[in-house]
Amino acid sequence: MVSVSCVSDTVSAALIGAAAGLVGAITGSLLTFYFNRVRERDEFKQRWDRDRLDAFATFHISANGAYRKLLAARHALENQEADTDQPCWLAIEAFEQMHQDSETVTLLAGPRGQPVRRWAREMREALRPLADETRERRAIASQQAVGCASLFREARDNFIIAVQDELEIKHSPGSLAADPEYQAPSAEALATTDVGQR
Numbered sequence: 587m588v589s590v591s592c593v594s595d596t597v598s599a600a601l602i603g604a605a606a607g608l609v610g611a612i613t614g615s616l617l618t619f620y621f622n623r624v625r626e627r628d629e630f631k632q633r634w635d636r637d638r639l640d641a642f643a644t645f646h647i648s649a650n651g652a653y654r655k656l657l658a659a660r661h662a663l664e665n666q667e668a669d670t671d672q673p674c675w676l677a678i679e680a681f682e683q684m685h686q687d688s689e690t691v692t693l694l695a696g697p698r699g700q701p702v703r704r705w706a707r708e709m710r711e712a713l714r715p716l717a718d719e720t721r722e723r724r725a726i727a728s729q730q731a732v733g734c735a736s737l738f739r740e741a742r743d744n745f746i747i748a749v750q751d752e753l754e755i756k757h758s759p760g761s762l763a764a765d766p767e768y769q770a771p772s773a774e775a776l777a778t779t780d781v782g783q784r
Contacts, residue, residue, distance in 0.1 A: 635753050638694045642702060642749045645687040646742070649709050652680040653738055656716040663725045674720045681717040685710060701748035708741035 659677035662670045688706050695703035715734050719726045749755070 639749070639753055639755075641687075641690045641694050642706075642745075645684070645691045645706055646745065646749075648680070648684045648687045649706075649713075649738075649742065652677070652684040652713060652717075653735075655680040656713055656720060657735070659720045660716060660725060660731060663719070663723065670723065674723060677720045678717065681713060681720075684713070695752075700752075702745065702752050705741050705745035705748050709738055709745060712737035712741055 655673070655677040659670070659673040662673045667673075688710050691706040692703055695706070697703070712734050715726055715730060719731075725731075
């Protein structure tokens with residue numbers, strides 16, 4: 587009887603030890619899985635934010651290029667320069683590139699009312715009358731051209747702010763700015779100077 591009781595106690599102790607070990611292993615596995623998922627999610631968000639910032643910066647650069655080239659074409663048309671074909675051709679090509687880059691912004695920014703997407707659209711639409719005048723080789727009224735330039739600069743400034751807010755460039759830890767491998771551009775770097783006043 588004593589030997590059966592000892593064996594029973596030994597088996598019980600072994601089972602309790604095995605169960606405790608199993609629970610510990612399962613808990614450890616679950617915690618490891620959870621922390622790996624959190625880390626992977628954070629890494630994915632940083633990569634996604636970096637890809638979106640690259641697309642937004644590409645659009646910003648092409649928009650500024652289109653703006654400058656459209657103003658150069660306008661100047662050539664206004665002054666009835668001998669060779670208006672080249673500046674007009676370059677301006678239209680730049681505007682088409684801006685339009686193409688805006689499609690990428692549309693895909694990555696979210697719904698139509700999302701601020702980054704809205705201000706990208708406003709930038710494009712502000713330049714449309716200048717692009718139309720360049721295509722048709724005619725100069726629109728100076729007051730209208732000044733209005734287009736002013737609308738573009740305002741939309742561009744708001745686009746920069748919207749991008750920074752969307753990607754939390756100047757905000758809290760866990761944002762793209764917290765990625766040690768990433769150097770976020772300053773507002774000055776994004777807002778390259780252009781022809782005319784800002």
